Amino acid sequence: MEKLRGLGLKLTPQRIAIMQYLDGNTDHPTADVIHKSLTKKYPTMSMATVYNTLDILTNRGCVRELTIEPQKKRFDPNTTHHHHLICLVCKKIVDVHRVENVHLPPEEQGDFEIIGHHIEFYGMCKPCKEENGGETVKQTGQPKELRKEIP
Structure with missing residues (x-):
């Protein structure tokens, strides 16, 4: 305390x-x-x-x-400086401490003085992928439970 x-x-x-x-x-x-x-x-x-x-x-x-x-x-x-993995299905967030080769080219930086950054990676965690029959969001466009059933 x-x-x-x-x-x-x-x-x-x-x-x-x-x-x-x-x-x-x-x-x-x-x-x-x-x-x-x-x-x-x-x-x-x-x-x-x-x-x-x-x-x-x-x-x-x-x-x-x-x-x-x-x-x-x-x-x-x-x-402390770290990034995140985020599951689009269950919303689980996992810390990522090591991301390599992240840089902003000078022409994109312009006249900004960069003081920090945060990166979020989106996808499906292993349990959600297994629950989704092994299909990823990329393969299906969206998780199974978010897809609308067509009668």
């Missing part, structure tokens, strides 16, 4: 619980998932508390906000 203390934040039981939940969590949870997980132990914790705490942690650089689906923000406590 030194992290919270270092930010100059009041150490409330709810903030401590949210930080402990996020610490080392690689699931990239939504605020709703965090809330549901913590209300068992903290039944009076409101969604507003979760959102406000995540907002503070995001603004202070302790977590990174990921907007994979516009209506569902996810939160990543790993703020």
